[in-house]
Amino acid sequence: MVQLFLQLFVVLGSLLGSPPTYKTYHNARFGFSIDYPTTLRPQPEADNADGRRFVSADGQTSLTAYAGYDVLDGGLAQYQQLSRRHWQGKKATLVLDQKLATGFVLSGTLGPDIFYEKAVLQAGTLTTFVWQYPATRKREMDAVIRHTISTLQPGE
Numbered sequence: 001m002v003q004l005f006l007q008l009f010v011v012l013g014s015l016l017g018s019p020p021t022y023k024t025y026h027n028a029r030f031g032f033s034i035d036y037p038t039t040l041r042p043q044p045e046a047d048n049a050d051g052r053r054f055v056s057a058d059g060q061t062s063l064t065a066y067a068g069y070d071v072l073d074g075g076l077a078q079y080q081q082l083s084r085r086h087w088q089g090k091k092a093t094l095v096l097d098q099k100l101a102t103g104f105v106l107s108g109t110l111g112p113d114i115f116y117e118k119a120v121l122q123a124g125t126l127t128t129f130v131w132q133y134p135a136t137r138k139r140e141m142d143a144v145i146r147h148t149i150s151t152l153q154p155g156e
Contacts, residue, residue: 065127
């Protein structure tokens with residue numbers, strides 16, 4: 001009986017998957033931080049030190065986190081419009097286009113992939129992260145994205 005229980009536990013564990021573990025990326029130039037799953041490989045920091053990209057071993061899932069100075073007079077609405085145009089230029093389909101009190105969220109599909117972008121404008125800096133992953137991974141990625149949303153700390 002115990003052996004059957006252990007086998008069932010192993011099978012259920014493999015079906016459900018174990019929760020991911022995380023590390024924190026801290027950007028020295030802009031002072032922001034965000035958690036990323038340890039299954040992603042950090043790529044070299046951008047030449048201008050504004051952020052970093054993290055990519056899965058198979059190259060199909062990525063997280064990009066970056067920041068920049070607020071240089072537009074149009075504020076959040078203009079940044080959101082620029083980002084919307086960027087995705088539409090790639091022929092993406094937007095399913096979420098939401099203005100927040102201090103930022104915005106865009107999400108949708110790009111071919112077989114899902115993307116999720118969140119930006120926060122604080123203290124003269126726009127901090128952004130973008131997830132892109134195959135739609136087949138949506139179920140596992142929902143919790144990961146919620147985690148990164150909760151851990152994003154824009155610079156001071």
